[in-house]
Amino acid sequence: MRFCPASDQSMLIYLGDRISLATHERVVKLLQILQKEPPAWLRNVQPAYCCLMLAFDARRIDHAEVEAVLRQFEQRAESTRTPQPRKIEIPVCYDPEFAPDLEDVARSHGLKAKDVVRLHASRFYRAYFLGFAPGFAYLGDLPDGIAGPRLDVPRKSVPAGSVAIAGKQTAVYPFSTPGGWRLIGRTPLTLFRADRKPMELISIGDQVRFHPISRKEYSELAVQ
Amino acid sequence: MSSLVVKLPGLLTTIQDLGRPGFGPMGISPAGAADPVALRLANLLVGNEPTAAGLEMTLVGGSYVFPTGAVIALAGANMGATLDGHPIDLWAPYSATSGAELVLGPTRNYARTYLAIAGGVEVPRFLGSASTHLLAGIGGYQGRALRKGDVLQLGAPKRKILKHRVSQTVLVSLKPRRVLRVTDGPQADQFSAEARETFTRQTFRVTEDSDRLGLRLQGPLIASTSSASMITEPVSLGAIQITPSGQAIILGVDQQTTGGYPKIANVIGVDLHRIGQLRPRVDIRFERTSLAVARALWIEQERLLNNPSQLFV
Numbered sequence: 001m002r003f004c005p006a007s008d009q010s011m012l013i014y015l016g017d018r019i020s021l022a023t024h025e026r027v028v029k030l031l032q033i034l035q036k037e038p039p040a041w042l043r044n045v046q047p048a049y050c051c052l053m054l055a056f057d058a059r060r061i062d063h064a065e066v067e068a069v070l071r072q073f074e075q076r077a078e079s080t081r082t083p084q085p086r087k088i089e090i091p092v093c094y095d096p097e098f099a100p101d102l103e104d105v106a107r108s109h110g111l112k113a114k115d116v117v118r119l120h121a122s123r124f125y126r127a128y129f130l131g132f133a134p135g136f137a138y139l140g141d142l143p144d145g146i147a148g149p150r151l152d153v154p155r156k157s158v159p160a161g162s163v164a165i166a167g168k169q170t171a172v173y174p175f176s177t178p179g180g181w182r183l184i185g186r187t188p189l190t191l192f193r194a195d196r197k198p199m200e201l202i203s204i205g206d207q208v209r210f211h212p213i214s215r216k217e218y219s220e221l222a223v224q
Numbered sequence: 225m226s227s228l229v230v231k232l233p234g235l236l237t238t239i240q241d242l243g244r245p246g247f248g249p250m251g252i253s254p255a256g257a258a259d260p261v262a263l264r265l266a267n268l269l270v271g272n273e274p275t276a277a278g279l280e281m282t283l284v285g286g287s288y289v290f291p292t293g294a295v296i297a298l299a300g301a302n303m304g305a306t307l308d309g310h311p312i313d314l315w316a317p318y319s320a321t322s323g324a325e326l327v328l329g330p331t332r333n334y335a336r337t338y339l340a341i342a343g344g345v346e347v348p349r350f351l352g353s354a355s356t357h358l359l360a361g362i363g364g365y366q367g368r369a370l371r372k373g374d375v376l377q378l379g380a381p382k383r384k385i386l387k388h389r390v391s392q393t394v395l396v397s398l399k400p401r402r403v404l405r406v407t408d409g410p411q412a413d414q415f416s417a418e419a420r421e422t423f424t425r426q427t428f429r430v431t432e433d434s435d436r437l438g439l440r441l442q443g444p445l446i447a448s449t450s451s452a453s454m455i456t457e458p459v460s461l462g463a464i465q466i467t468p469s470g471q472a473i474i475l476g477v478d479q480q481t482t483g484g485y486p487k488i489a490n491v492i493g494v495d496l497h498r499i500g501q502l503r504p505r506v507d508i509r510f511e512r513t514s515l516a517v518a519r520a521l522w523i524e525q526e527r528l529l530n531n532p533s534q535l536f537v
Contacts, residue, residue, distance in 0.1 A: 006490060008522065045248050049455050130251035175359055
């Protein structure tokens with residue numbers, strides 16, 4: 001456990017130095033305790049791959065005291081259990097219409113587009129955390145055969161539902177936002193809806209698999 | 225029920241309150257007023273709770289009609305406001321008679337003006353807040369900026385309005401600044417001593433490409449000494465990220481919640497509301513301070529803001 005002030009009212013708590021399922025489990029366990037028993041001074045928690053950030057009420061507590069409390073929580077976190085991950089299937093249409101970067105990704109790995117699709121849909125990914133925008137889940141790890149760099153110049157606008165890859169990660173853009181990941185398909189599902197419970201389709205810790213659908217199936221699902 | 229009619233919406237007018245902290249695990253940033261101090265004071269002037277929802281106007285105000293009248297107060301940037309043609313001051317309550325029209329023009333100094341109305345603006349709360357989150361299209365009025373013809377419902381005024389205005393001393397101590405105080409960011413050590421000195425010595429200009437998500441700055445390029453790409457991690461409000469090309473970005477209230485750029489510094493709590501008042505083309509500087517000083521200033525500012533007897537004359 002390594003502590004680092006992010007600002008005068010927030011603290012980063014690193015639980016590992018590289019992306020791994022073991023570090024992820026530590027993040028989830030600590031998050032669970034903080035959500036179950038939120039201290040009165042806690043304003044917000046943001047998890048990520050290897051760390052959590054706590055925003056706190058600086059009138060009630062300072063960084064040294066936050067650290068002391070978190071060290072106690074860590075000991076208890078070790079003995080808590082994480083729930084069995086939910087399994088979620090997400091239909092994806094990999095049609096060229098929705099996949100402007102699919103050919104480039106294939107070419108850069110010496111593959112055919114259909115091989116990229118097969119590999120992308122070949123396994124369950126872990127939802128390491130939600131960040132960037134509401135409902136945006138960072139999923140990993142991609143098979144090495146299709147992992148690669150993000151775009152040099154990010155797009156100003158990526159359509160909602162776009163399925164994208166970058167590095168060893170994959171994700172679905174819940175909203176139309178700027179984005180630098182490579183687009184290889186689109187899902188007709190809505191990733192985040194304020195009038196749904198839970199609002200986010202994918203939560204931290206879930207196991208997510210993509211399954212290919214045709215353009216026709218996409219249209220049918222999109223109208224539902 | 226009384227209402228407010230949007231006759232002209234200005235450049236970007238949204239419903240905001242003090243935001244919705246606590247939903248980081250869903251990837252949701254707290255949002256809320258870009259200058260929460262101005263909104264809090266405007267609310268107190270009309271007898272509202274500081275957390276009531278009001279209007280945030282950006283650079284150009286717009287015009288608004290109160291069909292059955294209302295008690296209102298403006299705070300923040302001076303947009304040359306008039307009520308039924310008569311100039312009105314910021315930081316003081318006014319009675320708008322039935323059918324009165326409030327008109328605000330382009331800003332004459334800062335970036336944002338807040339309109340508080342006795343009773344507050346009534347919209348469905350999303351995760352406990354009325355704030356508009358434009359990116360996700362949630363909260364506020366139908367999740368979007370206000371448009372011509374929108375009609376907003378107003379709540380019932382809570383208490384009688386005392387005739388008072390924000391004291392001059394308070395306005396001076398909360399005044400916007402162009403020198404933002406910062407503490408070291410989590411990756412400060414990834415920058416050379418020279419780069420860090422450049423960062424606090426030189427001037428940066430706020431570009432047109434700035435909004436509630438963040439302020440993009442133009443100025444000296446700050447080079448990171450680390451070429452390895454960072455693992456994506458949480459980012460705090462007011463964090464100053466340095467992009468691979470060396471450009472600095474200050475994260476604003478509608479910020480992304482995580483990011484992969486190194487942070488050289490973070491704006492301190494008492495200067496966060498001041499980020500919301502920086503408009504494009506102004507020049508700013510950064511001044512380094514300690515966590516202890518930042519915390520002492522925060523406690524002092526919160527004490528002031530929670531003490532009505534000191535705030536008003």
